[in-house]
Amino acid sequence: xxxxxxxxxxxxxxxxxxxxxxxxxxxxxxxxxxxxxxxxxxxxxxxxxxxxxxxxxxxxxxxxxxxxxxxxxxxxxxxxxxxxxxxxxxxxxxxxxxxxxxxxxxxxxxxx
Amino acid sequence: xxxxxxxxxxxxxxxxxxxxxxxxxxxxxxxxxxxxxxxxxxxxxxxxxxxxxxxxxxxxxxxxxxxxxxxxxxxxxxxxxxxxxxxxxxxxxxxxxxxxxxxxxxxxxxxxxxxxx
Numbered sequence: 641x642x643x644x645x646x647x648x649x650x651x652x653x654x655x656x657x658x659x660x661x662x663x664x665x666x667x668x669x670x671x672x673x674x675x676x677x678x679x680x681x682x683x684x685x686x687x688x689x690x691x692x693x694x695x696x697x698x699x700x701x702x703x704x705x706x707x708x709x710x711x712x713x714x715x716x717x718x719x720x721x722x723x724x725x726x727x728x729x730x731x732x733x734x735x736x737x738x739x740x741x742x743x744x745x746x747x748x749x750x751x752x
Numbered sequence: 753x754x755x756x757x758x759x760x761x762x763x764x765x766x767x768x769x770x771x772x773x774x775x776x777x778x779x780x781x782x783x784x785x786x787x788x789x790x791x792x793x794x795x796x797x798x799x800x801x802x803x804x805x806x807x808x809x810x811x812x813x814x815x816x817x818x819x820x821x822x823x824x825x826x827x828x829x830x831x832x833x834x835x836x837x838x839x840x841x842x843x844x845x846x847x848x849x850x851x852x853x854x855x856x857x858x859x860x861x862x863x864x865x866x867x868x869x
Contacts, residue, residue, distance in 0.1 A: 672855040683754065683842060683860040691855060729795065738850050739785065739808055740858060742795040 642667045646730045646743035653750050659717040661746045663704075663730035666711065671732040673697075673706055673713040674740070678727040687715075687728070720750045755779065756861035758843050764867045770831040773864045777824055777845030783807075784826040785846075785858060786818055790839035801826055802849055833868045840865050 647662040665671065672691045676684040688697030693708035702717045713730060730743040755778035765771055777784050786798040788811075797810035801820035812818075815833075820826040830837060840863045846856035 676860075683756075683862040684844075685754070685860070686857060689855070689857075733850065733855050735850070735855075737808075738783065738800050738802075738846075738856065739797040739810060740787075740844075741797070744794045 642671070642732060642734055642741045644730050644732055644741055644743035646728075646746055648744070648746070650747035650749050653720055653748070655722055655750055655752050656719045657750075659715070659720045659724075659748070661715040661728055661730075661748070663713045663715065663743060664711050665713065665730075665732050667732055667734055667741075669735055670708075671734050673704070674731045674733070675702070675704055675713070675715050676729040676731060676742075678729065678745070680726070684729065720748070722750045722752050724748060725750045754859040754861065756843060756845050756859050758841075758861040758864050760864060761862065762865050762867075764869065765833060766869055767833055767835060769833050769868075770829065771833065771866065773828040773830070773841055773843075773866075775826045775828070775843030775845075775861060777826070777843075778859055780847065781845035781859070782824065782848050783846045783856065784820055784824070785844040786812075786826070786828050787842040787844065788839050789842060789863070790836075793839075795842075798828070807849070830866070835868050838866055838868045 674689045675687040688699040690697040690706035696705045757776045782803045798812040800808040844858040844860045
């Protein structure tokens with residue numbers, strides 16, 4: 641079945657450090673790929689998305705590129721801030737499907 | 753604020769009881785989805801309704817049921833509650849249905865935290 645695997649956390653970084661959170665997927669056909677963020681006590685917010693191979697999603701300094709050959713969608717940010725501390729979820733949706741399949745989530749802690 | 757509302761925010765109940773969680777989608781959205789977030793299972797899709805009709809089921813227990821009403825709000829009913837049902841339950845909504853080559857962005861509510869004692 642469809643699945644998403646993302647790196648285990650927590651990931652602890654100092655402010656202005658470079659961030660990478662790895663995400664790989666298994667899916668039938670060509671899925672759409674997403675990163676969602678969950679701030680403490682809140683619901684999930686869509687951070688960025690990519691709907692076809694080689695697409696790059698970007699938002700608020702975060703980027704992720706849809707790599708079909710490696711079935712990956714790694715999240716990156718060049719310089720993290722304390723306010724980026726949250727749980728990050730990688731997810732996929734199969735074309736024509738409507739549900740989201742989520743990874744386990746990665747806790748990010750940024751220290752000042 | 754996503755525009756999706758969920759009530760109540762917190763719910764504490766005892767084993768064997770029955771509860772109802774409520775979700776109001778964004779204005780104009782016809783699809784409603786329910787997800788369960790627990791420590792051991794992560795975020796899992798439960799069920800999807802579109803314009804009042806059930807469209808897809810995920811890992812939803814038989815003790816759980818849902819419906820979407822003519823005004824498009826949805827309710828998730830959980831019965832014969834067990835300790836393991838303690839979780840955060842999210843509702844999401846989207847405009848319609850994803851086509852063969854498209855994706856409908858889902859907007860999530862703040863969740864209902866259910867604690868079963």
